[in-house]
Amino acid sequence: MRFINRLAPAVMLLFFACGPKADTVTTDNISSPDSTSEAVINSPKDGTATSPEDENWKQVLPQEVKALLNRRYPGWEQPVLVKEVGRQMPPKAQGPLLVKADFDGNNKEDLALQVRYKEEVLMLAFLQQEASWQLHQLKKDILFNERGKLKSPFYLYLAKAGLRVRNANHPQPTATKVAAIGIGLDDNVTVFVYEAGSFQAFEVVD
Numbered sequence: 652m653r654f655i656n657r658l659a660p661a662v663m664l665l666f667f668a669c670g671p672k673a674d675t676v677t678t679d680n681i682s683s684p685d686s687t688s689e690a691v692i693n694s695p696k697d698g699t700a701t702s703p704e705d706e707n708w709k710q711v712l713p714q715e716v717k718a719l720l721n722r723r724y725p726g727w728e729q730p731v732l733v734k735e736v737g738r739q740m741p742p743k744a745q746g747p748l749l750v751k752a753d754f755d756g757n758n759k760e761d762l763a764l765q766v767r768y769k770e771e772v773l774m775l776a777f778l779q780q781e782a783s784w785q786l787h788q789l790k791k792d793i794l795f796n797e798r799g800k801l802k803s804p805f806y807l808y809l810a811k812a813g814l815r816v817r818n819a820n821h822p823q824p825t826a827t828k829v830a831a832i833g834i835g836l837d838d839n840v841t842v843f844v845y846e847a848g849s850f851q852a853f854e855v856v857d
Contacts, residue, residue, distance in 0.1 A: 656677045668674065713784070716777050723786060726769070728766070730766065731745060731764070731795070731803070732802060732806070733795060733804050736805075738784075740808060745809040747809075749764045749765075749802070750763040750764070754778060754832065756828070757779075759778075759779040763832040765808055770793065773791045774805065775787065776787065778845070789850055810831040813826050814831065814842065815855070816844065824856040827853075831853075
């Protein structure tokens with residue numbers, strides 16, 4: 652039986668019901684992205700995995716992103732994943748905790764990551780602008796209680812440009828023009844594409 656069958660129905664309802672939210676931070680609050688960590692700037696952009704568990708991505712996050720996280724989600728942590736996630740990830744894809752790519756087409760590297768905040772898991776995107784970082788909350792859900800330990804059953808992965816997707820606003824399948832953020836739970840995947848100033852949720856068309 653797949654892992655998803657062990658989760659309460661409320662988890663799936665929240666997974667597909669929570670809409671994107673955005674919070675823009677300017678240089679009045681966060682320093683210029685010129686000081687971005689080299690570990691982020693020099694990261695692979697071809698969609699290959701950075702490491703099995705993304706190592707400790709706290710060490711490679713830009714200081715501006717950390718400051719934004721601390722202000723918006725004080726006490727945030729890097730989540731622990733259920734072991735099934737490793738088998739559910741697309742092969743050789745970035746993830747499951749951290750994804751790096753240009754999501755808005757401005758030729759600057761952006762980030763998407765999972766964060767534990769209290770007893771919830773958040774899927775967040777950080778867009779690097781000319782003089783600021785912009786935070787978008789894509790999804791939030793409850794953590795899975797595995798033998799008394801709260802863990803995330805979700806995985807992030809990089810969805811490359813050219814993926815065929817659709818949603819209620821775009822019922823006809825269309826190919827994505829930029830890299831997107833995939834959020835998966837077992838075999839169920841939602842892809843978040845940045846367009847018209849915000850992230851929109853799509854389903855993948857086979």
